[in-house]
Amino acid sequence: xxxxxxxxxxxxxxxxxxxxxxxxxxxxxxxxxxxxxxxxxxxxxxxxxxxxxxxxxxxxxxxxxxxxxxxxxxxxxxxxxxxxxxxxxxxxxxxxxxxxxxxxxxxxxxxxxxxxxxxxxxxxxxxxxxxxxxxxxxxxxxxxxxxxxxxxxxxxxxxxxxxxxxxxxxxxxxxxxxxxxx
Numbered sequence: 001x002x003x004x005x006x007x008x009x010x011x012x013x014x015x016x017x018x019x020x021x022x023x024x025x026x027x028x029x030x031x032x033x034x035x036x037x038x039x040x041x042x043x044x045x046x047x048x049x050x051x052x053x054x055x056x057x058x059x060x061x062x063x064x065x066x067x068x069x070x071x072x073x074x075x076x077x078x079x080x081x082x083x084x085x086x087x088x089x090x091x092x093x094x095x096x097x098x099x100x101x102x103x104x105x106x107x108x109x110x111x112x113x114x115x116x117x118x119x120x121x122x123x124x125x126x127x128x129x130x131x132x133x134x135x136x137x138x139x140x141x142x143x144x145x146x147x148x149x150x151x152x153x154x155x156x157x158x159x160x161x162x163x164x165x166x167x168x169x170x171x172x173x174x175x176x177x178x179x180x181x182x
Contacts, residue, residue, distance in 0.1 A: 035073050036103040039128030042149050043067040045180050049082065052157075052176035058087050061176050076101040110134050121145070144170055153180040
């Protein structure tokens with residue numbers, strides 16, 4: 001047992017940078033560059049689903065979304081709780097999910113899971129501060145999330161899909177109107 005503890009301590013010491021190591025040099029160009037995710041800052045906050053619809057079922061979503069910048073804005077974490085309400089007011093199902101958005105070399109990526117299925121996305125900041133689009137890259141999964149700023153306290157979220165890669169257009173699945181919780 002002592003051998004394992006000693007080996008673990010040694011491994012940790014070797015993996016931890018020494019305070020004597022010089023700080024890495026950062027060029028002035030690197031400092032002046034905006035963070036890759038700066039165009040997503042309009043999403044940050046706590047939101048409630050204030051309206052929307054799911055055309056395929058005639059239902060409407062309810063719930064909330066929390067978007068937090070992490071690592072000084074170098075990543076975003078999105079937690080969503082949605083309930084689908086049927087035309088007669090019945091609960092058609094609940095979805096709790098998380099989405100992590102992060103820079104990956106020259107691209108922006110996102111990973112989604114609801115605890116049952118996961119999907120990777122390519123992220124495009126179409127218009128900084130106004131429009132962000134996530135497009136799945138999982139084989140056989142052709143869907144998009146689009147976040148569009150309507151005003152300082154309102155975002156429209158649309159989720160669309162294609163049945164196959166060579167379809168011309170995405171079909172609406174659900175649209176949500178998010179209102180900022182103050």
